[in-house]
Amino acid sequence: MSAPSPLTQVRLAVDCMGGDHGPSVTLPACQAFLAAHPEAELILVGRADALARAAAWPRCTTVIATELVEMDDPIEVALRRKKDSSMRVAISQVKADDTGAAAAQACVSAGNTGALMAVSRYLLKTLEGIDRPAIATVMPNERDGYTTVLDLGANVDCTAEHLLQFAVMGSALVAAVEGKENPSVGLLNIGEEAIKGSDTIKRAGELLRAAAASGHMNFHGNVEGNDIFKGTTDIVVCDGFVGNVALKTAEGLASMLSNFVKQEFTRNLFTRLAALAALPVLHRLKARVDHRRYNGAALLGLRGLVFKSHGSADAFAFEQALNRAYDAARNGLLARVHDRILDTLAAMPAVANEDDSKLSDAVRTA
């Protein structure tokens, strides 16, 4: 596949109220982002008082939204009650009108993941050929690169066809954001020495091999949990339950180890002196595994680009999410997902007729 040339003019819609810290984090991040990207434009969405200080910023417009989706709001509240929430208004900026044009090319929010997915799905709908949207994030790997993992919690149980769609969407994402036109895909499975995967996983392996045989996928084969950090493949595909557990397990281990390092280096005077001597090395280490650097998960498969920042992101981390959304929009991620999925399905007619009977009730009845 050839790379389309990047867009020169990209506008992002930002939910300035979302996340644990709201405008105190999102606005400084927007300011830094604008300074770093002299051609980018932003639509800042939020309450009038919160956005007042940004009124005169260059390349910015503000759109007022009176409500706020709280981090613990149920999905139903976000969908049905808060119709003027900053999250919803920000997402609506990427919805195309009848001519195909939208106010913004991507939206970024640090709000509640379930609500963001449900409202995005309700407002934007899924792309043709996609049964279910997925959430993709990156994790650092030993090759000093990133491994893109999806799904991370949007879909608790998936069919083989869904896993194939995730693989196609992940490939489009890596192509757009990292410039690798033919990224490798691994199917997350359990060790060879154990009973090898469920029927769904085995069938997903068959579909991925068929997609590879028809030239539409760079399928590596099965991978295991440790391959995420080895960087064995550019992309690791799994259902949302497994992906969520893998991500949270990794976060938990990283947090425990980081606490252990702190405890051991602050144990007594001697260890504190050792920490002083080791400080530059410890700083480099910390920077190398700094999770803020890879903040910004993509909601893929919708008729519009939506990126999710960690709720607890600081301004540096939120700026990275803006960067990822910008790169994705600039490099035509939406069209890439659309084209790749249709090309793949055209080459695999048996897979193309999947119905969407398993759509989440919350979204369907909204």
Add this chain to the structure above:
Amino acid sequence: MSAPSPLTQVRLAVDCMGGDHGPSVTLPACQAFLAAHPEAELILVGRADALARAAAWPRCTTVIATELVEMDDPIEVALRRKKDSSMRVAISQVKADDTGAAAAQACVSAGNTGALMAVSRYLLKTLEGIDRPAIATVMPNERDGYTTVLDLGANVDCTAEHLLQFAVMGSALVAAVEGKENPSVGLLNIGEEAIKGSDTIKRAGELLRAAAASGHMNFHGNVEGNDIFKGTTDIVVCDGFVGNVALKTAEGLASMLSNFVKQEFTRNLFTRLAALAALPVLHRLKARVDHRRYNGAALLGLRGLVFKSHGSADAFAFEQALNRAYDAARNGLLARVHDRILDTLAAMPAVANEDDSKLSDAVRTA
């Protein structure tokens, strides 16, 4: 539940040929174990030439087995062809005769996991009330304790009833090995903010709450991947696919971080000096997260105790697996699992009639 008094006389059967290193690791570990446990006895199983040096060891008998299950042997080969393998002969030592007596009270092997489970299941059969055996291991947590996680790969898809049984077996294991009579159980699930778990998980939650209500379980509720390392609960229950991915993901992250630490401290002369200053702290850190210390996964739910060492274990690690098996046998783990599962099922009659139609074909037709 009251704790039975420990057995004074325990004999372990050891597959001396299993694992990546065979007798060069297992025999030194046995020697160290015998020295540390003056009342313990061992049955060493393996080829005559390999065991010759141990012939005169005190409190040891040797049982000759002429074959060896290789680490990459398919389950079928281990089950049907190698009927005189050291693994199979070692497992057969814990099989009770008609009077209920067995040559050994637990078996330890570092051989191939799939083969060990299949042969154990074939020779020993499952306990009454258990549909499927499970593999349980421990992971270190921030409270400087261990979290017991099961299942870790024996069962790729589980019903809610299986998850309940895992919770009961895990509780018996922690009670026997760690002396906590009423350990807490968490059900591994995805974040509250996402769509909350599959139907199986929701139903498992209901069963666990019912078991808790009848006084047969200390059920904490849902936990997430990071809770394994926080030590939120003593036990985390999940299906084998998810457990295997969580374990391998944690191993992969730990390995990457350990490599990063090495790389950063050996970058140049200055960082090497810093490493020298920090050496005692780094050593303490390493000891604190040393995975060899918690080697020894339990195969639970069988009519005999089987413990699995990592294939790559060194003598120190293999000795820890012997220790875990010894503690479990000494504290009556087999009877505890048996009693707990029957007590729980008696209190929950609706759950007791699960058939075993989903038994692995490999095992059933063996």
